[in-house]
Amino acid sequence: MSTHIEAKQGDIAKTVLMPGDPLRAKYIAETFLEDVKQYNTVRNAFGYTGNYKGQEISVQGTGMGIPSVMIYGEELIQEYGVENLIRVGSAGGMKKEIKIRDVVLAQAATTDSSLHRQIFNNQVDFAPIADFDLLKHAYDIGMDKNMSIRVGNVLSADRFYNAELDKQKLADYGVLAVEMEAAGLYSLAAKYNKRALALLTISDHLLTGEETTAEERQTTFNDMMIIALEAALRMEAQAN
Numbered sequence: 001m002s003t004h005i006e007a008k009q010g011d012i013a014k015t016v017l018m019p020g021d022p023l024r025a026k027y028i029a030e031t032f033l034e035d036v037k038q039y040n041t042v043r044n045a046f047g048y049t050g051n052y053k054g055q056e057i058s059v060q061g062t063g064m065g066i067p068s069v070m071i072y073g074e075e076l077i078q079e080y081g082v083e084n085l086i087r088v089g090s091a092g093g094m095k096k097e098i099k100i101r102d103v104v105l106a107q108a109a110t111t112d113s114s115l116h117r118q119i120f121n122n123q124v125d126f127a128p129i130a131d132f133d134l135l136k137h138a139y140d141i142g143m144d145k146n147m148s149i150r151v152g153n154v155l156s157a158d159r160f161y162n163a164e165l166d167k168q169k170l171a172d173y174g175v176l177a178v179e180m181e182a183a184g185l186y187s188l189a190a191k192y193n194k195r196a197l198a199l200l201t202i203s204d205h206l207l208t209g210e211e212t213t214a215e216e217r218q219t220t221f222n223d224m225m226i227i228a229l230e231a232a233l234r235m236e237a238q239a240n
């Protein structure tokens with residue numbers, strides 16, 4: 001048991017899918033996994049372990065924002081020996097080439113969080129990046145399945161509501177989408193020499209104001225979940 005997770009040692013798999021929304025964790029477990037056991041209910045941050053095509057995989061809801069995802073990431077790595085951390089989140093599109101329902105693979109994560117200034121004592125602006133193997137597997141899987149995949153930089157914003165932020169400048173510099181956790185997850189993976197990737201389904205668009213319907217969200221979120229699960233299988237095959 002760790003501070004925020006009540007699982008016993010051995011209850012959590014080496015690869016964990018990490019949605020912000022705990023109900024998305026429940027949905028993934030119920031829809032895609034077999035022989036599911038729930039290992040966490042603390043703070044309703046639901047956590048499950050089950051089998052996907054014979055491979056043990058866990059799903060952990062992380063809550064919203066860098067502070068929250070870093071609590072779960074830290075405990076999963078430090079207390080439960082997790083190796084692969086795969087965020088499956090929603091994001092807002094920031095560039096006109098990015099369409100609602102696209103799945104963005106966050107190759108890097110820019111942030112307005114002070115996280116890296118604190119870690120590196122203001123010496124550098126650290127660039128948090130995805131694990132290349134995870135990224136390549138996810139890209140290959142998405143392309144093979146003819147899914148609408150985009151790869152690039154995202155913004156991990158500290159505030160969901162931030163009228164002051166110059167989003168146009170970020171878009172001009174190639175930032176594809178905004179979400180709230182990837183930079184923290186990537187930095188944690190770098191610190192502990194683990195692997196992390198954020199897959200993000202575009203649920204709304206900051207330029208057009210367009211939003212997905214609940215039904216569309218479910219179908220496209222499924223695409224992202226399938227990519228994450230299949231990438232997890234490839235990581236396990238690679239490790240063995």
Ligand SMILES: O=P(O)(O)O[C@H]1O[C@H](CO)[C@@H](O)[C@H]1O
Nearest residue numbers: 019020021064089090179180
């Ligand atoms: O859908 P999730 O994974 O929670 O991700 C996005 O949604 C939340 C904001 O509504 C933030 O956590 C953001 O990163």
Ligand SMILES: O=c1cc[nH]c(=O)[nH]1
Nearest residue numbers: 090091092178179180
């Ligand atoms: O953080 C987020 C997530 C989805 N959509 C947004 O606009 N921001």
